[in-house]
Amino acid sequence: MMRWNTSSLARMAVCLSLMLGLLGCSGDSEPPVQTTHYEFSLEQSTLTMKDGVQLAVTYYRPTAKKSGETFPVIMEMVPYRKDDFFVLSDYGYGAYFAKRGYVVARVDVRGTGGSQGSIPKSEYSQAEISDAEQLIDQLSKKDWSNGKVGMYGISWSAFNSLMTAHRKPPALKAIIAAHGSTDLFYNDVHYIDGALHIDSYAHQIDTDNSMPQSPDYRIDETYFKNRFDQEPWIFTWLRQQQDGDFWRQESTTFKAPLEVPAYLIGGLLDGYRDFVLDVGQSSKAPVIAEIGPWNHAWPEYGVPGPNYEWRQKAVRWWDYWLKGIDNGVLDEPRWMAFMRTGHSPATDLSTIPGYWRCDQQWPSDNSTKRYYPQAAQQLSLAPTAQETAQPLLYRAGTGMAAGGWWGEQTGDMATDDSHSLVFDSAPLTEALEIMGMPQVRLRVAADAPFYQWTVRLEDVAPDGKVSLVSGASINPSQRFSRLEPTALIPGEPTTLTASIHFTTWRFQPGHRIRLAVSNAQFPMIWPSPTAGVTSLLSGNSTWLDLPVVPTRNASDQACLLPQPEVDDAAPFGETLENNGPVFESFRNEKTGDSTFTTTSDIRWTAHGNEFKSSESYRWDVNDARPAHASYQGERNNLFTINGEEIALSAKARIESDDTYFHVTFTKVLRKNGELVREKTWADHIPRRFQ
Template sequence: MSNPYSFTTEDRWLTMGDGVRLSCTLAVPIPKQTDEKFPILLEYRPYRKDDSFYNYIQPTIHYLVRRGFIVANVDIRGTGSSEGVLIEREYTSQELDDGELVVELLARDPRSNGRVGMHGLSWTAFNSLMMATLRHPPALRAIFAAHGSEDLYKNDIHFMDGILHQDEYILSVDHENALPAPLQYIMDEKWIKERFTARPWIDVYLEHQLDGEFWQKHSIKYAYENFTLPAYLLAGFYDGYKDFAMNIYENARKASSKIKVVVGPFVHAMPDASHRNPGPGYDGKAEMVRWFNHWLKDNDETNDIMDEPDITLFMRTSLTTGAYRYESEWPITRRKIQRMFISSGKKLIEKIGEDTAAMSDIDTLEYRPWVGFEGGEWWGSATIDQRPFDEYCLVYDSDLVDNTIEIAGYVDVSLQVSATAPLAHWFVRLEDVDIDGQVWFVTGAALNGAQRTIPSTFLEPNHPYTIKLQLHFTTWTFFPGHRIRVAISNAMYPAFWPSPFSMNTSLYLDPLTTFIDLPTIPGLLPISAPPPPPFTQKQIEPEYIFSEAFSGGRPSKAEKFDIVSHRTLIYEQLSYELLPNGCFISALMAENFTVSRTDPADQKWTTHARQVYVFDVNGYLSIDDIPIKDEDESVYPNLDLSARRHFELRTDLTFYSDRDYFYVNLKRQLFHPDGTANSSTITFEFNGKHKRQFQ
């Protein structure tokens, strides 16, 4: 980049209508011309911009401000450095009310041109979408949202596909929200009341186990007609939110002035995080600049982003290979639906004869609630061989593929099923069996059997039902010599909490009711496709690949252990941060899933989080230079702590179930609140109990 802007950084308060002040950090370009004004780009989230997230957000801040944007990071009310009582859950009306005023106050800054863009991934994608659809503050002119959601019930992490889900985020967000505010870390009665003794969010969500007003109020799928702002939407095949971009495009494109969609080989990160993504990335920050240059600046002389087709898809040829391609329409008009029938003999066939059409064989599956580790922690994260999972599934294979088959979109599935119990879940995975016999996950989806109707109702045991599933958005290429596989199970643990009844389920192989529809795309295979979109070939500039010298950790752990009565799954991650002010932070997140082999209702999720803060850790050139104690879970630096202020927050959360109830037991402890080893411990305990609601 030629002639980048120099910039200054400042902290300021944004005062809300009730007097509560939100903490805002601004990076402001130094004008090159008299009276030069700049648009503002806002990220608004609860992830502690001044300590836990500080190192993470710096590359984005530097990239954007040096290209002529005022960059604003704001901590949500009651989180991080902001004042106020901790919000009671994600995406509250209070969060959006404050967000409207935040946009207005930022736009009044005399250095601003009065135009604001919201951007970010995950939480900041969610609230960017909500602000653009449900609130419309006048100064908000465009958004850039990566890995967001249009449906807070089925397309978020609490009840994925309508089934209860638990993972480390549930622990980590609750744990960090209990910390005192940086940078003073005052631990007084006000902090204890407003944050430390807050009800855990998991307990709130268990009051709302079914879809309804609680989830729908801020789900933008119910307000597509209000989605009028221009939006750049980025989704990833290896992320849990892969559907949102195409769903919004298909339903809101007529209302919006412009929606641009990219679906690529991304995990829950931006495309330029190439060390995390399995396939080829590109400079996602450069795309953000192109987008906001057009919508927020007056001097954008190039209009190339508006001349490009709306849709860019990465057409996968494996888990790590493929090619980007423009599509000018959705649905793709040249798409053809290829129906394949789930048939007797564990076959997936394209044509049925008269004899087959008259038959209706039945395949039966024993419910094993502990299977599914290889399926990943959420849809899309599975990148290992699926054969160990498939051993416990109903599996149907096609003949060897003769001609290359390319698919793009949603795979529709129809199944006629029954269960010997009043509640069962069904999981369907589309897979690719390669020439070596290895099995690779392509896409999948789940259905809570009670949610086949609205309102939810239990199953009548042994009664056949025809259920419909739409597998999550995908692209894939099945090559000659491979086989197409459909795998069906009633569990995928630990991604989905098991249903509580022992049972068998049956699949009726009636070709009128049991089949899959593949969205095939003929005529433009990767080997003959036009050149890829130019923006996907632009890699991030070397000067913006920031050193990760001050962030580190131990390799993540994911292990499986089997004994006669139980299966145990262990996940663990340990990270370290060193901030410019000499604050060392370690964060340990550990999970232990235990599932009974004899009683499906007997499940337990035991979690453990520790966060250690040590101050005055100065003089180190990298996080790797700081010695770490091997004992005590390696969370403490091997330094003299007697002369340094330090404290530790520990959270232990146990979630378990029986046939009728879910139980939540939480214990928070803060050690050394005054920085000395002899100081007392602050403790908060919470216990919750919730009747299972068709889960």
């Protein structure tokens, strides 16, 4: 998933700060390495697959300084339309690496953007990964290539870089992956922790995939057949509500350990951050791993900071693996994570307090500290002598304070905690630092066959303000097997376990550690259908394990972090407006109604054409009628190409009841204001433990 509006806005803010001289960098810094850069050209071309489909590629190609000079190739393959939606943001990265002696090949996935073929049936299809293998082979054989290829990217292109690396194409020598995933069912954007998540991304990608092929934007029968008339992916994802072959086909967690060297980047406010640990601890090849404090973004502009210029190390990484330069990049600390110092909740921080921890490998001096929930909202180091049931009334609208997924900055969690079971430790007498994935075990009972559970790890300051540290959701139907879900037996206790998503945090003296437990995480998780009551049974079988590491000071080590560099601006266009995304939540305690909305719009020019995209999304639920939750959204793309307007709008609505999801999706295409085509898809999809 790529949340491009958030990332683009944050990136613009960072670039502005750099130009104004406002941005600093935590820790020691090194001046940029002075090099003689290459001139480069921007070239549009295609590469032909075995089935005859031509994939569109943009080359950022260095100009040789001497006769016969060849270059390694860095490939990125995504469906995010390199000729319009991503044309401006791609340029800075293509220029950066091309100027340092690398051919950058930016490819549109088949059936998207400028590439031929039909839209794949879903993300990360076998055809897509097979195409990646063929692309690597062809790129390695170009007369300007030295025969060595790397793959890189953020989000989607991190996913397929990992997947392609597991197939070990001979010319692929190394990858760089930021914000990826190894488990498409549990750690992607459709079923977070195994529970249904309806994200605006699903609407965005289904709309954008339906746009005409660039750069001609021809509207004809081939376009209708391959793009506009293709069923939206959201139906496919809703029909796959349980783990199985569909999700595991390319999920790398179920394959042999990685054998291609990988430079991994994660963010503590990103929903995919666990992948860094998954790959870093299992890989058979060398790994460099870095996790910073930001959201779904690259380290030089991610929010919040502190930021650094990761591309300097990326060039050294590529130099080592693709040019054979022994520069010592593997002799330096290979693991770096930002230790967040506990801070007040806020949604608008540009930087947060803390320091970088650098180690040669994953810290081995960590330990586990176990806490047990008890009566009177206490979190203790010892369990209760007798198991005690604590009732929890299910309020379906609980959870909005945590936002749309386990990421982004959050405000005070007290509003969510008021509808949860909360357990607080005694005020700490000394600082406690954690780094890793906390573990939780809950002994529970319920009055209906299906609920969801959510656990949140929080920091309670002396003034009562509550900061979110991390969290996780639990789908209890998968407690015995992800592949064979089973219902709860009403009234019968059962045990649930979960890993809370990777986090770092320094709990300050005087602060309290809080475990919050609820049956809802709206709108992140689709509400379960039955209004009722569950119970948490405190005792030996209910606990929280924290991954404790020894406290350090920033001065104890040297994490060398070069300051972010200002990107080369694309000479052929500019962003005219970028508003949002704006998130709003509304809760009526008297009626039990909860609403969450997000809106955004962006406008830009490129190569003399003008583009505009706007969107609005809304999620609703009522505590007394949780089965009847709903989502509705609209995305509008207006492209003015050579003076002609192409407008594509897509509206979606998902409504649930006790047994079905009722889904409609409508596409409307207009040219110069006149209707060209309209098509609606509708289905009633049975609920299966969601």
